[in-house]
Amino acid sequence: xxxxxxxxxxxxxxxxxxxxxxxxxxxxxxxxxxxxxxxxxxxxxxxxxxxxxxxxxxxxxxxxxxxxxxxxxxxxxxxxxxxxxxxxxxxxxxxxxxxxxxxxxxxxxxxxxxxxxxxxxxxxxxxxxxxxxxxxxxxxxxxxxxxxxxxxxxxxxxxxxxxxxxxxxxxxxxxxxxxxxxxxxxxxxxxxxxxxxxxxxxxxxxxxxxxxxxxxxxxxxxxxxxxxxxxxxxxxxxxxxxxxxxxxxxxxxxxxxxxxxxxxxxxxxxxxxxxxxxxxxxxxxxxxxxxxxxxxxxxxxxxxxxxxxxxxxxxxxxxxxxxxxxxxxxxxxxxxxxxxxxxxxxxxxxxxxxxxxxxxxxxxxxxxxxxxxxxxxxxxxxxxxxxxxxxxxxxxxxxxxxxxxxxxxxxxxxxxxxxxxxxxxxxxxxxxxxxxxxxxxxxxxxxxxxxxxxxxxxxxxxxxxxxxxxxxxxxxxxxxxxxxxxxxxxxxxxxxxxxxxxxxxxxxxxxxxxxxxxxxxx
Amino acid sequence: xxxxxxxxxxxxxxxxxxxxxxxxxxxxxxxxxxxxxxxxxxxxxxxxxxxxxxxxxxxxxxxxxxxxxxxxxxxxxxxxxxxxxxxxxxxxxxxxxxxxxxxxxxxxxxxxxxxxxxxxxxxxxxxxxxxxxxxxxxxxxxxxxxxxxxxxxxxxxxxxxxxxxxxxxxxxxxxxxxxxxxxxxxxxxxxxxxxxxxxxx
Numbered sequence: 139x140x141x142x143x144x145x146x147x148x149x150x151x152x153x154x155x156x157x158x159x160x161x162x163x164x165x166x167x168x169x170x171x172x173x174x175x176x177x178x179x180x181x182x183x184x185x186x187x188x189x190x191x192x193x194x195x196x197x198x199x200x201x202x203x204x205x206x207x208x209x210x211x212x213x214x215x216x217x218x219x220x221x222x223x224x225x226x227x228x229x230x231x232x233x234x235x236x237x238x239x240x241x242x243x244x245x246x247x248x249x250x251x252x253x254x255x256x257x258x259x260x261x262x263x264x265x266x267x268x269x270x271x272x273x274x275x276x277x278x279x280x281x282x283x284x285x286x287x288x289x290x291x292x293x294x295x296x297x298x299x300x301x302x303x304x305x306x307x308x309x310x311x312x313x314x315x316x317x318x319x320x321x322x323x324x325x326x327x328x329x330x331x332x333x334x335x336x337x338x339x340x341x342x343x344x345x346x347x348x349x350x351x352x353x354x355x356x357x358x359x360x361x362x363x364x365x366x367x368x369x370x371x372x373x374x375x376x377x378x379x380x381x382x383x384x385x386x387x388x389x390x391x392x393x394x395x396x397x398x399x400x401x402x403x404x405x406x407x408x409x410x411x412x413x414x415x416x417x418x419x420x421x422x423x424x425x426x427x428x429x430x431x432x433x434x435x436x437x438x439x440x441x442x443x444x445x446x447x448x449x450x451x452x453x454x455x456x457x458x459x460x461x462x463x464x465x466x467x468x469x470x471x472x473x474x475x476x477x478x479x480x481x482x483x484x485x486x487x488x489x490x491x492x493x494x495x496x497x498x499x500x501x502x503x504x505x506x507x508x509x510x511x512x513x514x515x516x517x518x519x520x521x522x523x524x525x526x527x528x529x530x531x532x533x534x535x536x537x538x539x540x541x542x543x544x545x546x547x548x549x550x551x552x553x554x555x556x557x558x559x560x561x562x563x564x565x566x567x568x569x570x571x572x573x574x575x576x577x578x579x580x581x582x583x584x585x586x587x588x589x590x591x592x593x594x595x596x597x598x599x600x601x602x603x604x605x606x607x608x609x610x611x612x613x614x615x616x617x618x619x620x621x622x623x624x625x626x627x628x629x630x631x632x633x634x635x636x637x638x639x640x641x642x643x644x645x646x647x648x649x650x651x652x653x654x655x656x657x658x659x660x
Numbered sequence: 661x662x663x664x665x666x667x668x669x670x671x672x673x674x675x676x677x678x679x680x681x682x683x684x685x686x687x688x689x690x691x692x693x694x695x696x697x698x699x700x701x702x703x704x705x706x707x708x709x710x711x712x713x714x715x716x717x718x719x720x721x722x723x724x725x726x727x728x729x730x731x732x733x734x735x736x737x738x739x740x741x742x743x744x745x746x747x748x749x750x751x752x753x754x755x756x757x758x759x760x761x762x763x764x765x766x767x768x769x770x771x772x773x774x775x776x777x778x779x780x781x782x783x784x785x786x787x788x789x790x791x792x793x794x795x796x797x798x799x800x801x802x803x804x805x806x807x808x809x810x811x812x813x814x815x816x817x818x819x820x821x822x823x824x825x826x827x828x829x830x831x832x833x834x835x836x837x838x839x840x841x842x843x844x845x846x847x848x849x850x851x852x853x854x855x856x857x858x859x860x861x
Contacts, residue, residue, distance in 0.1 A: 171851075172851065172852060187791075187850050188791075188850040188851045188852055188853070189791050189850065189851055190790065190791060190851045191851065196790075197851075200791075202791070202792075202823050202824045203790065203791035203792075203823070203851070206791050206792060206793070206823070206848050207791065207848075207850075209848055210848035210850075
């Protein structure tokens with residue numbers, strides 16, 4: 139039985155979980171750090187418990203403090219949200235050890251998918267296509283050469299313990315392998331005190347497409363369709379849309395079936411996400427599985443009408459999914475833009491401070507998930523996500539138009555946001571056409587530079603295929619390829635949505651002022 | 661802060677100021693108190709603000725808002741005077757101070773939680789250094805570290821907060837008389853929750 143849910147997260151996702159609990163008639167306990175004492179989540183929850191100072195290690199990832207808070211507040215379930223402890227098997231096991239219902243999968247599944255080599259092996263066993271690569275760790279240069287003959291170049295050397303784009307190297311030619319192999323191991327030894335590495339084929343141009351699954355403890359495994367998360371910068375997702383404009387129905391069916399098979403094969407229970415890399419030729423490969431709620435879950439909720447957060451809680455409480463795959467309906471098109479407190483013109487530096495003059499978008503086809511309110515202080519300790527603006531339309535074109543309308547309505551001052559970047563992205567021809575890949579962000583930025591008559595080429599990094607660190611950070615933007623968008627081959631979109639006509643798309647923004655320069659007057 | 665309704669005015673070289681009928685306070689103390697109030701007003705920039713109250717000896721700044729009746733308490737630097745600054749009801753305190761600095765956003769406490777208790781007048785709280793289980797005695801059969809009415813010196817242990825079998829000592833940060841103990845033995849306390857109140861001296 140679940141009656142009172144403790145939320146050990148913050149920001150918009152904490153607010154989202156509180157709302158799901160309210161919808162289910164459950165009580166909520168919000169734990170918080172001193173820096174979040176005035177947060178919306180603390181205001182909305184039935185109870186709140188201050189567990190530590192602003193630093194993450196002493197508050198939101200402080201397992202003893204969270205368990206004491208559960209005891210003090212009488213909570214019987216714990217929802218970890220995204221990031222922080224959501225994929226920490228020790229935390230999941232600790233909760234169950236003290237009799238708390240952990241709203242998430244079994245600790246064993248978190249641990250399995252947290253080990254990249256073990257995850258690859260498990261998915262191969264389940265018949266899910268994985269990138270050609272080594273069967274396990276590659277412990278000598280001789281082995282690396284042997285493996286490289288099978289998987290071909292370019293390939294990528296990844297540290298088993300790696301994260302955040304560190305401990306990886308892309309190798310384009312056989313003669314570069316020895317140096318790259320040794321230096322990656324040395325770097326991994328220094329960074330992670332673990333020099334185990336493995337090899338995978340490197341896809342120079344690809345899309346990041348993930349499939350949402352929902353599995354209960356009674357044998358039902360559903361997929362809720364895919365999300366295209368190819369708009370990333372340094373492994374951080376910025377925009378997600380569903381359906382993907384790049385998938386034809388057959389490939390979509392294959393990916394969704396693979397995700398269901400993967401979840402079923404390991405006996406997974408809860409919400410989860412299978413991430414795939416999809417090459418321009420339609421070849422798709424499993425990258426990894428996220429054993430938690432995803433930041434971008436709303437676009438799936440909007441299209442299917444299924445409350446993923448609510449179901450996560452109900453499944454954790456032992457309930458049975460009351461629908462079958464054929465009951466899941468996919469309607470229209472949905473897209474999400476992440477509004478972050480960051481200054482795109484200053485190398486995306488984070489921005490903190492008091493936010494005021496807030497005006498949130500609304501109206502038909504618009505959903506906003508946010509913890510903002512007028513006068514909210516963005517603290518310096520956490521990630522920069524301020525709001526998720528999600529729009530829905532019968533077609534991709536309508537969803538994009540509504541997103542542009544919603545972004546134009548958004549206003550705030552005091553903190554610099556990336557709203558203008560999103561509007562630039564919406565005017566990018568490749569994005570508008572649905573014909574874009576990982577690297578589209580660099581392409582948009584390069585065009586802005588060109589517009590100022592300064593020649594520039596996007597400079598793709600070589601830190602692709604990286605995983606963000608587990609535990610303390612959101613790891614949403616990992617495993618991305620940085621490809622040269624200018625060099626990529628155009629292909630006709632095979633998606634289900636019509637390609638928007640450029641002639642009908644507004645060519646210039648209609649907002650009179652930039653949201654970041656608008657001034658608040660008392 | 662140039663002028664307020666009860667006649668407190670001028671932070672720059674004006675004459676000594678009436679402060680709750682008490683003896684005149686040093687100009688520097690008053691100035692820092694007024695600056696703190698201005699910063700608080702700036703910090704909570706809220707049209708609903710009715711009143712800003714600074715009680716420096718108690719190290720306490722209160723901002724009263726019209727809506728919700730929610731009071732915020734901020735810990736400021738210690739001094740030795742008491743100042744009340746009031747603005748015209750419904751009109752925000754005119755904050756001429758600079759952007760929040762000494763009192764950052766993180767210093768504002770929303771009161772209605774366990775970290776706020778009714779402390780005796782003229783006392784300062786000793787707060788929990790971490791979340792855990794509170795004990796005011798070294799062992800089950802032993803007397804408390806400090807009884808109410810007893811004098812403690814700065815650095816004296818006054819309680820334990822246990823977390824994961826680690827006994828974390830809670831020390832008095834100043835000398836004074838213990839006037840209240842707010843928590844019972846064995847109770848789980850939050851971070852920064854007031855445990856005892858000490859009357860400095």
